[in-house]
Amino acid sequence: MLLDGENWRRFFDAFEQDAWRFEAQPTYTMPNEQENIARFLGGEAKPPGHNARWHERVRGYVESGRRIGRVRIVRQPLTDYQRYQFAWGIPGNIAAGEDIRILDVTREDYGLPLSCRDWWMFDESRVAHLNFRPDGTQINRETYEGDSGPYREWKRIAQEQAVPFEEYVKGLDV
Numbered sequence: 001m002l003l004d005g006e007n008w009r010r011f012f013d014a015f016e017q018d019a020w021r022f023e024a025q026p027t028y029t030m031p032n033e034q035e036n037i038a039r040f041l042g043g044e045a046k047p048p049g050h051n052a053r054w055h056e057r058v059r060g061y062v063e064s065g066r067r068i069g070r071v072r073i074v075r076q077p078l079t080d081y082q083r084y085q086f087a088w089g090i091p092g093n094i095a096a097g098e099d100i101r102i103l104d105v106t107r108e109d110y111g112l113p114l115s116c117r118d119w120w121m122f123d124e125s126r127v128a129h130l131n132f133r134p135d136g137t138q139i140n141r142e143t144y145e146g147d148s149g150p151y152r153e154w155k156r157i158a159q160e161q162a163v164p165f166e167e168y169v170k171g172l173d174v
Contacts, residue, residue: 003128003140004141019120020067021118022070022073022119027079070101073105073112075106090165094165102169112154
């Protein structure tokens with residue numbers, strides 16, 4: 001089933017304990033981010049309230065006792081989009097309560113499905129695929145109706161191998 005608009009919001013918000021994302025695209029071409037990416041690449045300061053709606057949602061999840069996190073897959077050298085995320089996006093998400101870890105797969109893929117889509121897993125059982133074009137444009141989101149066992153295993157591997165964001169960025173020039 002495709003998950004768009006309010007259906008996606010309801011599906012996402014229905015998690016009871018844990019929402020977790022496997023985030024593997026090197027670039028995301030999101031229309032609402034293009035202006036900010038250009039500002040970042042032009043050396044401008046991050047605008048006040050950047051990503052505030054997401055931060056508000058994350059704080060609400062955490063305040064209600066739920067956990068939210070992700071592992072961000074990267075390869076060296078970082079893409080311009082990843083540098084933008086590292087400088088303008090991820091620090092605010094972490095401050096809002098999201099657990100974000102980085103897994104560098106430059107030298108090893110750890111048996112993870114790196115060439116496939118991104119996905120969210122909710123409460124270790126419900127999976128939603130995020131489908132993208134090669135340029136990072138999202139095509140759609142859809143529920144996955146199959147066995148969630150492989151996703152739990154990929155999550156376990158990713159979390160074991162990833163490092164906290166703050167540790168990964170030490171010494172990086174982003």
